[in-house]
Amino acid sequence: MVNFQSFQGMITMVSEFYTGQNEEEEGCYTLLEVVDNTGTTVNFIVLPTTYFLNQAVVSTGDFVTGFYDANAPVPLIYPPRYRALIVVKHTSYQKVKADYFDNQLVSRDGQLKLNLSPFTPIQLANGQPFLRSPANRNLLVVYNFSTKSIPAQTTPEKIIVWCS
Incomplete structure (x- = not known):
């Protein structure tokens, strides 16, 4: 069972995430650097299967909430790097x-x-x-x-x- 946890903040960087697996997957993964209002940084790995609410396209400067599985293994690095299951671009009405x-x-x-x-x-x-x-x-x-x-x-x- 998925144990949803979230982190919200502003996207400060969007870059390609290189998996090193094979050429077919090059360009299919993205790294979102998100910083909250306290200065805490989290990196989200966006996979081809990551769900974006309303198929929103996100970019630097957008406020987002990223949901990840707290039970999934993560590397012990800083800033933490989570596989994004869901990304929601903030709007004032939802x-x-x-x-x-x-x-x-x-x-x-x-x-x-x-x-x-x-x-x-x-x-x-x-x-x-x-x-x-x-x-x-x-x-x-x-x-x-x-x-x-x-x-x-x-x-x-x-x-x-x-x-x-």
Whole structure:
């Protein structure tokens, strides 16, 4: 099971990430250097399979949130280098959360509860509809507003089911 963790900040550098595997893969990987408001730096390796919400194109100066699997092995270097599973370019009108949601649609950290409407689009990362319940799954939830209760409650704008 994926243990989603995130890091958000401003992209300060975008460069090609050389894997050294073979010529076919040259140019297919990117390194994003992201710095938060405290000056902490994280490097995200963007793979061809990294999901970009709304297929956003990111560049230097953009504010982003990168989600990675905290259970995945990482090299012991500074700044840390994580394989980006999901990258979200910040906008003023949306919030996002990637986490496991239980049978009551409450996130693993207990901070967000989903109230589905019949109009909530639920889809796979490839854009195809997901025809089952999103409960007991890893989800990327896009929403605008939430209550101030604990857990906060929201009716999502969109749910992406993260099949691993």
